[in-house]
Amino acid sequence: MAPKPLPISSSSSPLSTSLFPFRHHLVVNPNPSLLKFPPPKPTFFVTICKFGMESQFQTRRQEPNPSSSQMQSYPDTEPEPHGSGAAAPTRGERFLERHQSLSASTMLLPESKKNKKKKKKDKDKVSKVSSVLPSCYGCGAPLQTSETDAPGYVDPDTYELKKKHRQLRTVLCGRCRLLSHGHMITAVGGNGGYSGGEQFISAEELREKLSHLRNEKALIIKLVDIADFNGSFVARVRDLTGANPIILVVTKVDLLPKGTDLNCVGDWVVEATMKKKLNVLSVHLTSSKSLVGIAGVVSEIQKEKKGRDVYILGSANVGKSAFINALLRMLSYKDPVAAAARKYKPIQSAVPGTTLGPIQIDAFLGGGKLYDTPGVHLHHRQAAVVHAEDLPSLAPQSQLRGQTLPSISNPVGSNGLNGFSIFWGGLVRIDVIKVLPETCLTFYGPKALKLHIVATEEADEFYRKEVGGLLIPPSGKQKANDWMGLETRRELQIQHEDVNWPACDVAISGLGWISVEPFNKSLSTADKVVEKIGEQLVLAVHVPKPVEIFVRSPIPVGKAGAGWYEFRELTEKEEGLRPKWYF
Numbered sequence: 265m266a267p268k269p270l271p272i273s274s275s276s277s278p279l280s281t282s283l284f285p286f287r288h289h290l291v292v293n294p295n296p297s298l299l300k301f302p303p304p305k306p307t308f309f310v311t312i313c314k315f316g317m318e319s320q321f322q323t324r325r326q327e328p329n330p331s332s333s334q335m336q337s338y339p340d341t342e343p344e345p346h347g348s349g350a351a352a353p354t355r356g357e358r359f360l361e362r363h364q365s366l367s368a369s370t371m372l373l374p375e376s377k378k379n380k381k382k383k384k385k386d387k388d389k390v391s392k393v394s395s396v397l398p399s400c401y402g403c404g405a406p407l408q409t410s411e412t413d414a415p416g417y418v419d420p421d422t423y424e425l426k427k428k429h430r431q432l433r434t435v436l437c438g439r440c441r442l443l444s445h446g447h448m449i450t451a452v453g454g455n456g457g458y459s460g461g462e463q464f465i466s467a468e469e470l471r472e473k474l475s476h477l478r479n480e481k482a483l484i485i486k487l488v489d490i491a492d493f494n495g496s497f498v499a500r501v502r503d504l505t506g507a508n509p510i511i512l513v514v515t516k517v518d519l520l521p522k523g524t525d526l527n528c529v530g531d532w533v534v535e536a537t538m539k540k541k542l543n544v545l546s547v548h549l550t551s552s553k554s555l556v557g558i559a560g561v562v563s564e565i566q567k568e569k570k571g572r573d574v575y576i577l578g579s580a581n582v583g584k585s586a587f588i589n590a591l592l593r594m595l596s597y598k599d600p601v602a603a604a605a606r607k608y609k610p611i612q613s614a615v616p617g618t619t620l621g622p623i624q625i626d627a628f629l630g631g632g633k634l635y636d637t638p639g640v641h642l643h644h645r646q647a648a649v650v651h652a653e654d655l656p657s658l659a660p661q662s663q664l665r666g667q668t669l670p671s672i673s674n675p676v677g678s679n680g681l682n683g684f685s686i687f688w689g690g691l692v693r694i695d696v697i698k699v700l701p702e703t704c705l706t707f708y709g710p711k712a713l714k715l716h717i718v719a720t721e722e723a724d725e726f727y728r729k730e731v732g733g734l735l736i737p738p739s740g741k742q743k744a745n746d747w748m749g750l751e752t753r754r755e756l757q758i759q760h761e762d763v764n765w766p767a768c769d770v771a772i773s774g775l776g777w778i779s780v781e782p783f784n785k786s787l788s789t790a791d792k793v794v795e796k797i798g799e800q801l802v803l804a805v806h807v808p809k810p811v812e813i814f815v816r817s818p819i820p821v822g823k824a825g826a827g828w829y830e831f832r833e834l835t836e837k838e839e840g841l842r843p844k845w846y847f
């Protein structure tokens with residue numbers, strides 16, 4: 265029986281006040297003599313041990329005034345568990361500080377003599393007021409005053425002024441300022457591609473940086489981009505998260521073609537996730553642009569958070585920072601802490617590598633922090649090989665529209681696509697070796713990539729001549745000269761069994777997918793169809809060397825997808841184990 269989708273209606277909005285319990289932050293005063301002092305202003309007391317070693321710090325915050333109106337409207341319903349109050353930094357906070365202390369100390373300007381003297385004087389004081397090493401709130405890169413073009417740069421005067429007023433948490437670095445004005449800049453001054461940036465983070469590095477998560481109680485939100493589902497699905501995520509619960513959030517569903525039924529896509533996503541053997545609490549189809557599905561995620565977070573930190577994980581450019589902005593926006597209707605956090609929210613941009621360090625956000629009145637994390641750069645995505653200037657052209661900006669071949673403007677002979685090669689920009693070539701005369705290929709991906717069809721015997725010569733010209737990206741002849749070409753060739757043998765379904769999707773990591781439809785209804789008759797069931801189709805797909813090709817079951821998009829998609833019969837056991845999807 266088909267599982268019933270559970271769309272979140274506004275009437276079942278999760279944002280009722282009762283879901284935002286205020287919780288006491290119990291402060292243990294380790295030094296009773298401090299009690300003799302007049303009541304302190306809200307402060308942090310931080311002692312950071314030597315650079316390179318794990319930082320030890322204690323934080324002490326002034327108790328919120330019990331008579332405040334905030335306190336009244338959010339009664340204390342759930343006491344803080346022992347040892348996790350404000351006085352004890354969470355592992356997440358330690359992770360943040362460790363990350364920042366490793367990279368920031370060397371980048372700040374050498375201290376002036378005057379400052380050194382002042383520091384010595386301050387040493388004698390009972391308390392030393394400091395904060396965790398500061399980073400840019402937009403990208404998480406440690407603040408620095410020495411390298412103008414590098415992430416985290418702030419001019420020295422601003423740095424000193426903000427430091428003096430203890431406002432370093434409100435500083436946006438130079439790179440983020442440009443990004444927020446629509447400039448496209450990769451992480452570190454642009455050699456292009458992932459390899460150019462020292463600050464890009466590989467899956468292995470992120471695993472190491474977040475290794476504490478395995479031993480911590482955290483809630484994980486794993487993001488996957490629907491336009492690049494297989495390419496953006498970070499593998500072995502359990503190594504990173506241990507047994508912590510995972511909510512799967514599928515982003516950018518607003519990009520799916522017109523007429524798409526999200527119930528069908530939800531079921532398809534659950535099937536694909538089960539195949540990857542990833543156990544998740546629930547699946548959410550979302551758009552940070554239209555806010556579809558965001559309320560459902562808020563509801564799930566409130567239900568499952570239980571005072572824990574919440575980590576947003578995923579590969580580069582899946583929309584983590586945009587999702588956090590949407591989440592804060594939704595939370596802020598009821599949660600003043602989230603509303604305040606919106607003032608200093610993470611920066612999002614079309615180029616991968618926007619977020620460079622973990623960003624801690626105070627987003628929940630009930631305790632626990634929200635963490636934006638740097639995206640994992642997967643070597644098998646197209647973005648890993650194109651020049652930095654071409655990166656924006658890989659990101660679809662508006663609703664996808666499939667381009668089908670053959671078409672009226674690209675007619676072929678009576679033998680259909682057989683013997684033809686199709687170029688998708690300069691990044692993909694498909695040689696059609698054996699298909700039915702009625703076979704169609706539909707390409708879903710960024711508009712910037714155009715389709716060109718030539719006879720296979722002319723394809724090598726055509727590519728040599730046209731790459732960087734007609735076939736872009738790579739754009740520009742100069743860049744095309746450094747281009748390594750389409751070195752990987754994979755021959756796909758495709759079996760088709762159901763006349764009503766496309767045979768499969770061929771997904772190109774970091775780009776999009778091609779739906780292989782063996783029988784175009786307008787070109788075939790019912791008799792012919794029955795005769796040809798079971799015949800094999802053969803395609804050869806060429807891509808740049810590291811780029812991965814996935815053959816997957818076809819995603820049901822557009823009106824047609826809703827027509828042919830069938831919900832699988834489930835056993836009772838399967839129904840119990842399967843996560844539900846929401847949008």
Ligand SMILES: Nc1nc2c(ncn2[C@@H]2O[C@H](COP(=O)(O)OP(=O)(O)OP(=O)(O)O)[C@@H](O)[C@H]2O)c(=O)[nH]1
Pocket residue numbers: 515516517518519550551552553554578579580581582583584585586587611612613614615616617618619620637638639640659661
């Ligand atoms: N259409 C659409 N675009 C989105 C959505 N979410 C994010 N984007 C776009 O995707 C691009 C990447 O978004 P970011 O939020 O910067 O992605 P990220 O995962 O934080 O990227 P890194 O920080 O580089 O790891 C931006 O151009 C966003 O505008 C969405 O729901 N719909």
Ligand SMILES: [Mg+2]
Pocket residue numbers: 584585586610611612618619636637639
């Ligand atoms: Mg980001």
